[in-house]
Amino acid sequence: MYNFLPYAYFQNKFVPFAEATLSIATHALHYGTGAFGGLRGIPDPQDSTQILLFRLDRHCQRLSQSAKFLHYNLPPEKIQEIIVDFVKKNQPNTSFYIRPFIFTSDLGIAPRLHNIEKSFAIYGLELGDYLSPEGVSCRISSWCRQEDVSFPLRGKISGAYITSSLAKTEAVESGFDEAILMNSQGKVSEASGMNIFIVRNGKIITPGFEHDILEGITRDSVLTIAQDLGIPIQERAVDKSELLIADEVFLSGTAAKVVPVKRIENYYLPEHRPITEKLREKLIAITENREPNYRDWVFPISI
Ligand SMILES: Cc1ncc(COP(=O)(O)O)c(C=O)c1O
Known part of the structure; x- marks a missing residue:
């Protein structure tokens, strides 16, 4: 149903999307202890050597602020740097959506945010209209x-x-x-x-x-x-x-x-x-x- 971009950012490196997989015991999967962003990009209609991301700085700032609720320090500049590398690696040629996210990535139980590993990951997908522009x-x-x-x-x-x-x-x-x-x-x-x-x-x-x-x-x-x-x-x-x-x-x-x-x-x-x-x-x-x-x-x- 979705066309995912070929590479994900996972465990601090770029890997083929299909290899970015997690255990069923991943903490965030059970407790909803994650935070995410979502931003759009397009190939520049005026310049085929460029990709345009809409309000990248604001999206990185909001995600960095959301990360604070997970007790995770992720500066906006760091998020931005990785998103830029993600786009360069994937070279999307159509309208796309990027989903950067942070989650409690340890395995096991007990809802908490202290003494638990967190991870930052990104994947992307091709995305046209999400809702009908007709209304x-x-x-x-x-x-x-x-x-x-x-x-x-x-x-x-x-x-x-x-x-x-x-x-x-x-x-x-x-x-x-x-x-x-x-x-x-x-x-x-x-x-x-x-x-x-x-x-x-x-x-x-x-x-x-x-x-x-x-x-x-x-x-x-x-x-x-x-x-x-x-x-x-x-x-x-x-x-x-x-x-x-x-x-x-x-x-x-x-x-x-x-x-x-x-x-x-x-x-x-x-x-x-x-x-x-x-x-x-x-x-x-x-x-x-x-x-x-x-x-x-x-x-x-x-x-
Ligand atoms: C619950 C909710 N409200 C509003 C928005 C719109 O936010 P934005 O314009 O930053 O995408 C979103 C999408 O991210 C959302 O998930």
């Missing part, structure tokens, strides 16, 4: 997003994804494409692997960090682009009822990019989505290095 239908999940009092939400921690998985499967098995999770206060939080935005009266509105969202890098990009385009933005609580009557709703994430929401539960959203379209097109142009003002978001790697 998706969403179910409001019966599962709530976790709270920071019981879970380090400022990290991208593997264990959190049981909730995303429950919500996504509940949505898909009941005929929807995606799930929207509320937080424990009943306010809109995010989708299973994307942040969420609504548009009302020409303004874009998105839940703030206090609504238990992941610190999405695409979310940050969308907010900056909107600001630069002169579109008013608000980071604030979003009620469920506001979601249902919004002029536009869209999701943002590295895998999904910017994807419009067509329907939420039994409410159909307008098909005219001028702001979503504008932001989506601009974001794609930036990732393809067609926007000189955003060159510092695009990291070129010579291959």
Whole structure:
């Protein structure tokens, strides 16, 4: 189903992807004690000798911060250096996704983060559209997003994804494409692997960090682009009822990019989505290095 890139980074070296394997007793597999990143790259459409990675520095910074929750010191510069070598080694020739991750790699039982070996690894795969750019239908999940009092939400921690998985499967098995999770206060939080935005009266509105969202890098990009385009933005609580009557709703994430929401539960959203379209097109142009003002978001790697 997936085309994996030929080499993985595993146990401090590059090995063929098929050789990067683990024991069934690996600690993180049982306890969700991992943290991961996910970033996209493309061959430079203007220069065949280059690969472009989107916001590499921010992704390395977030992963390094997530690693702190695992009691693992991995400086962003180190992550960046290995990702660059990974891309040079793999020489991808189509749109791809890189998954760098840290996990408790010792064998055996007892949930803990002290006195246990951790490892850093990377694999990659070819990736086109993760969700249909034409738009998706969403179910409001019966599962709530976790709270920071019981879970380090400022990290991208593997264990959190049981909730995303429950919500996504509940949505898909009941005929929807995606799930929207509320937080424990009943306010809109995010989708299973994307942040969420609504548009009302020409303004874009998105839940703030206090609504238990992941610190999405695409979310940050969308907010900056909107600001630069002169579109008013608000980071604030979003009620469920506001979601249902919004002029536009869209999701943002590295895998999904910017994807419009067509329907939420039994409410159909307008098909005219001028702001979503504008932001989506601009974001794609930036990732393809067609926007000189955003060159510092695009990291070129010579291959
Ligand atoms: C739960 C969750 N929220 C939001 C996002 C969007 O984050 P980003 O734009 O950094 O990919 C992701 C994807 O990483 C995610 O897994």
